[in-house]
Amino acid sequence: MRRSRELPGFDGYTGARELRAALLHRQRRSPARHRQQRPGQGPRPSNEEERATLAALYCALMVDRSLCAVKSKGDIIVDGPFAKNPVFLSSLAGLRPQQNVLASQLRDGTTQGAMVLALMGEDDKLPELALSLDRIAPEAPAMIADYAEKWRRLAEQAG
Numbered sequence: 001m002r003r004s005r006e007l008p009g010f011d012g013y014t015g016a017r018e019l020r021a022a023l024l025h026r027q028r029r030s031p032a033r034h035r036q037q038r039p040g041q042g043p044r045p046s047n048e049e050e051r052a053t054l055a056a057l058y059c060a061l062m063v064d065r066s067l068c069a070v071k072s073k074g075d076i077i078v079d080g081p082f083a084k085n086p087v088f089l090s091s092l093a094g095l096r097p098q099q100n101v102l103a104s105q106l107r108d109g110t111t112q113g114a115m116v117l118a119l120m121g122e123d124d125k126l127p128e129l130a131l132s133l134d135r136i137a138p139e140a141p142a143m144i145a146d147y148a149e150k151w152r153r154l155a156e157q158a159g
Contacts, residue, residue, distance in 0.1 A: 018053040019087050023143045053087050057144075060091035061151055067096065075100045077133065079109030087139075094138035095148055102133040 022045070045051040059082070067076065076099050082088050083103040093101040106112055112129060119127045138144070 018049050019057065019091065020140050020143065022050050022053045022057065023140065023147050056085050056087035057091050057147075060088050060095060061148060063092055064095040064148070065152075072096075072099065075102055077102045077104050077109070077131075079104040079106045089136040090139035091144055093136045094141040094144035097138060097141060101136040101138075103136055105132040105134075 045054055076092065076096060078089060078092070078101065083105070089101060089103055116126055116129050121127075
């Protein structure tokens, strides 16, 4: 298992700069302006990079809520397009510090998992599947935790 923050194919891009900028943009809004907004509504993204970053952050927040709902405790393996999104991965890792977030190089892990279950022997032993997993380091975990707490409160207010 590789222990790398940078994922193959991103040439060093981690999304860290974009994620920090998006979170800082949201923290800088004035309290008076915030009171005028409906719960869950924030300032508009300033550019397409920020929009994509916020979309990935929102997806990570929703996955975090789903993992909380099922009381997830083990490693989290992400595959498919989300496994190629460094903002999503590092945000999820920041939201789930008690768990390892691992990115799979498999494009279709759900299909592979179904195949493994279909090939399970009568002894209930699962066939082994070779996986290449990258451990993901959280990016700006304190900022993400703070943003997530505010996001949860606003979501609860919105009903």
